[in-house]
Amino acid sequence: MSLHVTLHHRFDGFTLDAAFDAGPGVTALFGRSGAGKTTVVNAVAGLMRADKSTIRLNDTVFDAASTHVPPHKRRIGYVFQDARLFPHLSVAQNLDYATRFGARGADRAQIIDLLGLGDLLDRAPATLSGGQKQRVALGRALLSDPQLLLMDEPLAALDAPRKAEILPYLERLKAESRVPILYVSHALDEVARIADEIVVLDAGRVRAHGPVDTVLADPTLIPLFGVREAGAILPATVMAQEADGLTRLSTSAGDLHLMGVLARTGARIRLRVLAQDVMLSRTRPEGLSALNILPVTIDTIFRGDGPGVAIRLRAGEDILLARITARALGQMSLEEGQSVFAVLKASSVAPTAISGAQTAQT
Known part of the structure; x- marks a missing residue:
């Protein structure tokens, strides 16, 4: 998998001007709040169109000067900070909602096992913990048969025990799934555990990009990471x-x-x-x-x-x-x-x- 992103977009008081390439595995977008991380993933998903952009996944161009592929035709799964499950549907029905986009029955059983959802299928979203909701949301995104998975601060709203609950599932997903992931976070502990590559954003610019072990060990980036998190x-x-x-x-x-x-x-x-x-x-x-x-x-x-x-x-x-x-x-x-x-x-x-x-x- 090869993802190329070039974006230039002006907001009131803020300009995003970023470019990077992402390969297979998990690529983390890291930065403080307001660095431009969510804007990047929204542009990749097709939820917003930048003033100038080139977004290409493998040989398919999603955005360019004269091209804009709508979100539903991009085959990109998106897991938000809040799970956004359908409250009137059971867990099984939430998962089945995604299968209309092309997933096979075997995929469903495999993903339910991968994310440990078997005991939750008959339950309503309101009865789930935050970590369980995020696992269901992740399963629903995977069942849409995506060629790329976007995860925007999926653990930010969880307390420490729920975060500890879901991180092993993300590690297992990374190890067993072939779907590349663009993972947004401002938490270095998450990035260090699951990312292969990292793109560090600061005030709309790419400050560093490379293998996660190399970038995190760069002492010149400590002001961005924070001295206690370095x-x-x-x-x-x-x-x-x-x-x-x-x-x-x-x-x-x-x-x-x-x-x-x-x-x-x-x-x-x-x-x-x-x-x-x-x-x-x-x-x-x-x-x-x-x-x-x-x-x-x-x-x-x-x-x-x-x-x-x-x-x-x-x-x-x-x-x-x-x-x-x-x-x-x-x-x-x-x-x-x-x-x-x-x-x-x-x-x-x-x-x-x-x-x-x-x-x-x-």
Whole structure:
């Protein structure tokens, strides 16, 4: 799948001027409120027409100077922030509403299983939780046989437990469905768990675009991500579930031990490690309660306007971010190219920051 988007549209006090390409898998549109994310997906869906635009999916042009394909002819599924289910129809009837657009019976059974909807089919939307409603809305969108799925802040209205409930279904959808997804969010925890690529929008412009692990580890983007949300994605393999409840993981920089990650031995997962949870030491520390000590190399030092400093670290074949004070940087005499040690507590990676696995509570 190849999606090309070029948009220029002027609003009162705001101009969207963005261009990007998206491939298979999940491409996240990330940015603060008002960055232009919803405008982009509405234009892709055909719900609005920009002043100037080129939107092309594979070999089909949806929008150009003399072309505008109406929404119902684009074969694009759309899941909104609110589920928008038909309140007078049961879950099964909401799903069946979409099958008139071409889905086969086998698709219906597969999607019901994929999203865990089997026990909900006879229920009315009013009796469902927020997470259940979003799963039904997602199933309805998939049953319309889309060639592209748009998801506009689908978890924004959910509380933390409901969000935790639906994220594994999104991960399973990504793994098992062949439908490419354009996923809008301003929550980095969601993006880090499910996205393959990320497009960062700021005030209507594309500030960064690329693989999610590369972009999230760019220290120059911390002002857009927020200092407390800045971090990197670390791929890992589950090596063992140990007797004391910790899980031993293998990374390209060495082994980690984390609080009970429930995944089979050999499973590939990825961890979102926040920069504020990474400590640095010039020598290998001893006598610490922290179990995880990785040898790393300082790749880039980024000095912001405040007292903090962001440091991009090469951890084996992967990247970590650390955030320390400028004073600590000076006292430790840290320089780019220097070998140091990164220290992480076993509890520093939250369960919601681990993709590809369920997690146990501490």
